[in-house]
Amino acid sequence: MSEFAHRMETMAGTAEVVKNLFAALGDPELISLGIGAPASEALPVDIVREITNDVLRLDTRGIEALQYGPVMGVKDLREVVAEQLLAPKGVKTDADHIMITVGGLEAISLTCQLFINPGDVILVESPTFVHAVETFEMFEARCIGVRMDDDGMEVEDLENKIRQYHPKMIYTIPTFQNPTGRTLSQARRKRVAELSAMYDVLVLEDDPYRDIRYSGEDLLPIKSFDTTGNVILGNSFSKIFSAGSRIGYIVGNDRVMEMLQRAKTASNSQTSMLPQIQCAEFFKRGYYEKHHKLICDLYRERRDVMMECLDKYFPEGTKHTRPDGGLFTWAELPGGLNTTELLKEAVSRKDVKVSYIAGEKFFTDGERITNCMRISFGAVPPDKIRIATERLGRMFCSKL
Amino acid sequence: MSEFAHRMETMAGTAEVVKNLFAALGDPELISLGIGAPASEALPVDIVREITNDVLRLDTRGIEALQYGPVMGVKDLREVVAEQLLAPKGVKTDADHIMITVGGLEAISLTCQLFINPGDVILVESPTFVHAVETFEMFEARCIGVRMDDDGMEVEDLENKIRQYHPKMIYTIPTFQNPTGRTLSQARRKRVAELSAMYDVLVLEDDPYRDIRYSGEDLLPIKSFDTTGNVILGNSFSKIFSAGSRIGYIVGNDRVMEMLQRAKTASNSQTSMLPQIQCAEFFKRGYYEKHHKLICDLYRERRDVMMECLDKYFPEGTKHTRPDGGLFTWAELPGGLNTTELLKEAVSRKDVKVSYIAGEKFFTDGERITNCMRISFGAVPPDKIRIATERLGRMFCSKL
Numbered sequence: 012m013s014e015f016a017h018r019m020e021t022m023a024g025t026a027e028v029v030k031n032l033f034a035a036l037g038d039p040e041l042i043s044l045g046i047g048a049p050a051s052e053a054l055p056v057d058i059v060r061e062i063t064n065d066v067l068r069l070d071t072r073g074i075e076a077l078q079y080g081p082v083m084g085v086k087d088l089r090e091v092v093a094e095q096l097l098a099p100k101g102v103k104t105d106a107d108h109i110m111i112t113v114g115g116l117e118a119i120s121l122t123c124q125l126f127i128n129p130g131d132v133i134l135v136e137s138p139t140f141v142h143a144v145e146t147f148e149m150f151e152a153r154c155i156g157v158r159m160d161d162d163g164m165e166v167e168d169l170e171n172k173i174r175q176y177h178p179k180m181i182y183t184i185p186t187f188q189n190p191t192g193r194t195l196s197q198a199r200r201k202r203v204a205e206l207s208a209m210y211d212v213l214v215l216e217d218d219p220y221r222d223i224r225y226s227g228e229d230l231l232p233i234k235s236f237d238t239t240g241n242v243i244l245g246n247s248f249s250k251i252f253s254a255g256s257r258i259g260y261i262v263g264n265d266r267v268m269e270m271l272q273r274a275k276t277a278s279n280s281q282t283s284m285l286p287q288i289q290c291a292e293f294f295k296r297g298y299y300e301k302h303h304k305l306i307c308d309l310y311r312e313r314r315d316v317m318m319e320c321l322d323k324y325f326p327e328g329t330k331h332t333r334p335d336g337g338l339f340t341w342a343e344l345p346g347g348l349n350t351t352e353l354l355k356e357a358v359s360r361k362d363v364k365v366s367y368i369a370g371e372k373f374f375t376d377g378e379r380i381t382n383c384m385r386i387s388f389g390a391v392p393p394d395k396i397r398i399a400t401e402r403l404g405r406m407f408c409s410k411l
Numbered sequence: 412m413s414e415f416a417h418r419m420e421t422m423a424g425t426a427e428v429v430k431n432l433f434a435a436l437g438d439p440e441l442i443s444l445g446i447g448a449p450a451s452e453a454l455p456v457d458i459v460r461e462i463t464n465d466v467l468r469l470d471t472r473g474i475e476a477l478q479y480g481p482v483m484g485v486k487d488l489r490e491v492v493a494e495q496l497l498a499p500k501g502v503k504t505d506a507d508h509i510m511i512t513v514g515g516l517e518a519i520s521l522t523c524q525l526f527i528n529p530g531d532v533i534l535v536e537s538p539t540f541v542h543a544v545e546t547f548e549m550f551e552a553r554c555i556g557v558r559m560d561d562d563g564m565e566v567e568d569l570e571n572k573i574r575q576y577h578p579k580m581i582y583t584i585p586t587f588q589n590p591t592g593r594t595l596s597q598a599r600r601k602r603v604a605e606l607s608a609m610y611d612v613l614v615l616e617d618d619p620y621r622d623i624r625y626s627g628e629d630l631l632p633i634k635s636f637d638t639t640g641n642v643i644l645g646n647s648f649s650k651i652f653s654a655g656s657r658i659g660y661i662v663g664n665d666r667v668m669e670m671l672q673r674a675k676t677a678s679n680s681q682t683s684m685l686p687q688i689q690c691a692e693f694f695k696r697g698y699y700e701k702h703h704k705l706i707c708d709l710y711r712e713r714r715d716v717m718m719e720c721l722d723k724y725f726p727e728g729t730k731h732t733r734p735d736g737g738l739f740t741w742a743e744l745p746g747g748l749n750t751t752e753l754l755k756e757a758v759s760r761k762d763v764k765v766s767y768i769a770g771e772k773f774f775t776d777g778e779r780i781t782n783c784m785r786i787s788f789g790a791v792p793p794d795k796i797r798i799a800t801e802r803l804g805r806m807f808c809s810k811l
Binding site: 014019022048049059067068069074113117126128142145146149179180212240241273274278279281282 | 415418451459463469514528639655682684
């Protein structure tokens with residue numbers, strides 16, 4: 012049979028992570044601290060049904076929902092993004108500079124489609140989001156990690172690596188980062204935009220967790236400091252509305268939007284209509300404010316329980332982040348414990364049966380630190396967080 | 412600002428066609444014979460609302476609809492495809508060898524993602540579907556046209572061009588082809604599969620119109636003659652269920668499916684859940700049979716009116732296809748009339764105000780024939796077909 016294209020050969024590495032993630036969704040006995048999905052309790056099922064009942068009629072938006080629509084996406088959803096989600100965060104734009112994508116991930120893949128040639132260097136946080144790396148691999152880019160501390164990407168290391176590698180793009184998840192839960196400080200956000208202008212490097216700001224902030228002070232997106240058009244903002248409705256709807260968006264200047272329309276048309280022509288309409292109406296009818304409070308309360312409680320339990324049950328000397336939002340924390344275990352090796356035991360032992368994501372997978376180059384793990388609390392009810400961390404903690408302690 | 416990737420530079424040509432297509436959707440005075448969309452009357456708005464009311468509940472499929480789901484797509488929809496759409500057409504497969512895509516167009520772009528390297532040759536029908544060519548251009552392929560007659564692609568010319576160009580892939584729309592409405596004969600379907608095996612060339616069989624057959628005898632897909640796995644079948648629910656849902660599917664062997672999962676994950680991770688569930692339930696609850704009869708009756712009437720009017724109003728010597736299904740016919744005008752040049756006049760003249768797609772755009776290489784046009788009748792009510800063809804015909808006659 013015919014050979015696959017070159018790009019597919021570079022992609023073997025990360026796909027298994029995905030399979031494991033989704034396989035874990037199926038086993039009812041396992042408690043998964045691995046899934047990055049939103050909580051089922053955070054999905055507005057009844058509201059979406061109510062909206063749909065109203066819009067899916069011949070005299071309302073029924074034909075629009077089932078007919079071909081604009082490549083850019085449904086206009087009132089793009090207006091909602093500009094007015095309700097971006098303007099309050101200091102990003103001045105309008106519906107003509109926002110494209111609706113198939114989830115936040117398509118914002119990443121379309122940006123690559125537009126800009127990435129084989130061999131281009133992309134600077135990423137170390138560690139970073141596995142699926143983004145997989146996309147970069149499909150476009151045959153070379154990912155180079157930038158060091159992080161508690162304030163996110165270290166901008167001195169970023170500048171050094173810009174000089175050393177002449178990257179095409181910097182990829183960052185500035186707020187409640189996946190996998191670490193860390194947030195890039197305001198000063199560094201400004202600096203990233205400055206470096207982008209100074210060295211003419213693109214920034215892809217991927218910010219799907221920013222609107223799930225349940226403590227601390229809000230920060231401005233990197234895009235709000237953009238003076239050149241080099242900063243492209245991608246985001247998703249998966250965490251604040253519905254993950255299954257697969258809607259996200261991408262914000263850029265005229266030049267980017269013109270090319271995006273070509274790439275989107277050639278990829279899948281447009282995003283599904285009904286999910287876009289449902290989401291637009293969710294915001295326009297004023298459901299978001301109340302729902303947002305509900306999900307922030309839900310995740311804050313889970314974060315608090317997770318922090319308490321990690322401190323209580325995990326081995327002494329464990330370090331972990333204390334995120335002000337989002338769905339994850341990142342733990343570093345003491346005593347040379349290897350989270351990759353221990354995962355199989357954690358999942359299969361009858362007195363544990365807990366999954367997590369071993370940290371090693373999130374490093375793209377250089378040193379792959381083996382004592383780290385991503386721990387999700389967003390989709391796990393508090394009582395299960397207690398059980399899972401106690402069991403995992405006991406197992407880890409027994410290995411020291 | 413940063414430069415675009417090489418692949419975007421090759422794409423300038425066809426994008427304007429798309430813009431014009433969608434712009435035409437907006438003008439209420441214009442009668443569009445250009446749009447390839449299904450008829451509004453063929454969209455099952457009330458049925459989909461009824462289904463949604465039932466499935467979008469916490470105790471039914473509500474969480475599934477709004478949560479992340481499988482990369483391959485919703486399982487019962489894949490079973491519907493295998494059992495209700497493919498088995499009756501002689502294609503033996505199962506849910507594990509079908510991936511749900513974002514419309515039929517994503518089946519094309521994912522196939523390219525898997526197989527097409529820059530510079531690869533793709534053989535296409537001459538003329539062929541503009542959007543597919545745009546996708547092939549994004550993957551930096553070179554498109555070479557294969558001659559057609561009333562039985563579709565000429566297989567002798569196909570074999571000659573396989574020998575001459577060593578293509579990676581043959582792209583064909585075998586049934587009620589876009590733009591011509593022509594159908595590849597059964598004998599030729601078998602021959603295309605044989606050539607694919609003999610020369611180890613992929614075939615992408617794109618078959619979105621096949622299920623809208625309203626006269627003549629059903630034919631087996633090329634995929635049903637596939638002995639090597641070289642034939643990949645893409646299809647869409649846009650014409651038989653809903654275009655706005657953006658759901659299609661792709662059928663391939665184990666090796667293709669494994670790679671597809673990687674490419675899909677890296678592109679947008681999965682197709683929207685609710686449209687998939689709505690479509691699966693539409694078939695499982697038995698709505699399809701009645702709906703299918705309704706849309707076939709609708710399109711047959713429009714086809715009949717269009718054939719009658721073309722014979723009556725278009726200049727003597729006009730040739731046009733008489734499709735047994737689908738949404739288009741293809742006309743060749745006599746006397747050196749240039750459809751590209753006449754389009755502007757047809758759209759803007761107050762006593763005409765009719766749009767169509769000039770045929771020249773559908774040719775990818777070599778001779779671009781200028782006296783042809785794609786005429787859509789699917790989305791146009793019969794009275795408007797009469798008015799539009801009479802006006803257009805009068806204008807064309809006046810130029811001779």
